[in-house]
Amino acid sequence: MVYQFSYRPISKKFTRPVITNHGVWEIRESVIIRLVDITGKVSWGEISPIHWFGSETLEQALNFCSQLPGEITPEIIFDIPDKLPACQFGFESALENLLGKHESINYQNLTYSALLPAGETALDQWKTLWRQGYKTLKWKIGIDETSKEIKIFNSLIQELPKSAKLRLDANGGLSYASTKLWLTTCENLKNRIEFIEQPLPVDKFPEILELSNAYNTKIALDESVATLQQLEDYYKKGWEGIFVIKPGIVGSPSQLRKFCHQHQIDVVFSSVFETAIGREAALKLAAELSRNNRAVGFGINHFFA
Numbered sequence: 001m002v003y004q005f006s007y008r009p010i011s012k013k014f015t016r017p018v019i020t021n022h023g024v025w026e027i028r029e030s031v032i033i034r035l036v037d038i039t040g041k042v043s044w045g046e047i048s049p050i051h052w053f054g055s056e057t058l059e060q061a062l063n064f065c066s067q068l069p070g071e072i073t074p075e076i077i078f079d080i081p082d083k084l085p086a087c088q089f090g091f092e093s094a095l096e097n098l099l100g101k102h103e104s105i106n107y108q109n110l111t112y113s114a115l116l117p118a119g120e121t122a123l124d125q126w127k128t129l130w131r132q133g134y135k136t137l138k139w140k141i142g143i144d145e146t147s148k149e150i151k152i153f154n155s156l157i158q159e160l161p162k163s164a165k166l167r168l169d170a171n172g173g174l175s176y177a178s179t180k181l182w183l184t185t186c187e188n189l190k191n192r193i194e195f196i197e198q199p200l201p202v203d204k205f206p207e208i209l210e211l212s213n214a215y216n217t218k219i220a221l222d223e224s225v226a227t228l229q230q231l232e233d234y235y236k237k238g239w240e241g242i243f244v245i246k247p248g249i250v251g252s253p254s255q256l257r258k259f260c261h262q263h264q265i266d267v268v269f270s271s272v273f274e275t276a277i278g279r280e281a282a283l284k285l286a287a288e289l290s291r292n293n294r295a296v297g298f299g300i301n302h303f304f305a
């Protein structure tokens, strides 16, 4: 089989910049690819790298696309190297759509988590999201001083309905001491705090493992397991906590399905702030592979108010 291939870079400004320990992210740049089969059927895919998470850069993705011929085959798609995980996702999703594979997967019953703005603004925003029906909210920490963030957190916990679940995502921005402080702060809040995401940097796994065994609040790895190779590596290292999977940058969907069907791991699916094209492909994977019914981190649309 041969498919007509074309692509174009897009960039979209976030309604509100995404502020994390990695910095301030204002514009989402991606590559939209198009495949057309011999019957004229058209299918779209999205390549949305996050290089500071360990995927390829946008430039590497564009270079890969630019060296492809105008007609490509499934062999070319399945030969995309592991160092281009966002390309693997974009091309394989487009091919699956074209072949009508996994079309029947119903992702209408997923529950969603919404991202609160970082800092004090969270105190103003949570009510709007609660009214929109979100019962799980994620708040970025590790940006300001821990004492300041815990002060805001205590107000947030006071105000939030008891049935709300809160996720705290540090993007690797905490120290060992501040991670312990956060875990101690959350200790008696039972399951109101669903997990603390990537508290320490990727190179601090022994400390993360030690802390995950010392406190009740669960820890989720995100940046540590951004690609399929890292996912497999941490599974082999014995990680029994939560794995955050960002389908848009983890790599090949077929390889991800194989891994998740082989191993009973506790997963949370997470957005890479993709457009509707990548989002649909990612949500289908989330619906197919989510086992613990954890809310998927694809809540609010970050491009429109």
Ligand SMILES: O=C(O)CCC(=O)C1=CC=C[C@@H](O)[C@@H]1C(=O)O
Pocket: 018, 020, 050, 113, 114, 115, 138, 169, 171, 222, 269, 270, 271, 272, 273, 296, 297, 298
């Ligand atoms: O997972 C979610 O709830 C929403 C997506 C999200 O938080 C992120 C997407 C992409 C990069 C990061 O800024 C951030 C994360 O660290 O999980």
Ligand SMILES: [Mg+2]
Pocket: 169, 171, 197, 198, 222, 223, 244
């Ligand atoms: Mg994260």
